[in-house]
């Protein structure tokens with residue numbers, strides 16, 4: 293029988309720590325969360341491999357390393373209100389729920405958010421709020437957020453999202469052409485927004501009013 297725990301610990305050492313992920317909270321939480329719960333039975337054998345996997349509806353659960361880079365970039369200490377756009381399987385949502393106080397997550401595809409909600413409830417998370425809809429509009433009723441993570445590629449940084457950042461808040465978002473992007477960190481200081489280029493990446497498109505058109 294496949295030893296998922298052993299594979300998970302090897303993933304953390306070989307794919308994450310060895311490649312420079314240094315936030316111990318991120319490493320610990322990725323050593324704990326059962327990634328194989330978030331993929332269908334047919335993909336479970338590959339749950340800890342160094343790549344994205346299909347989750348249905350043409351969407352993917354991101355590569356573990358990219359999940360770790362994005363989470364580390366958000367700089368979470370435990371007190372934060374975080375908005376996630378692109379719930380997908382719910383794996384990244386679980387990581388955020390472990391590292392922040394409250395997570396608000398938006399997904400445009402109803403079957404995906406329903407599946408994610410079921411998995412996250414089974415795992416016992418009680419600090420996650422779900423919304424089906426267009427995340428490019430953010431979630432103004434619950435703003436401001438200390439962290440916003442977008443897990444799909446945007447043509448540009450949506451101002452709807454930067455305007456929902458709290459003072460000192462961080463937005464982590466892939467931006468660029470449809471098939472290859474750069475991961476950016478945008479930090480709010482008053483009405484100034486500092487942009488840092490983190491790494492190259494490839495994401496499915498962010499589809500919505502302030503993203504790509506369908």
Ligand code: SAM
Nearest residue numbers: 353378380381383384399400427443498499500
């Ligand atoms: N973080 C997810 C995980 O751990 O499984 C992977 C997310 S997948 C790479 C990107 C997700 O963004 C897809 O599920 C897609 O449907 C969703 N998405 C794309 N545009 C969106 C939008 N405007 N609002 C909300 N979700 C969106």
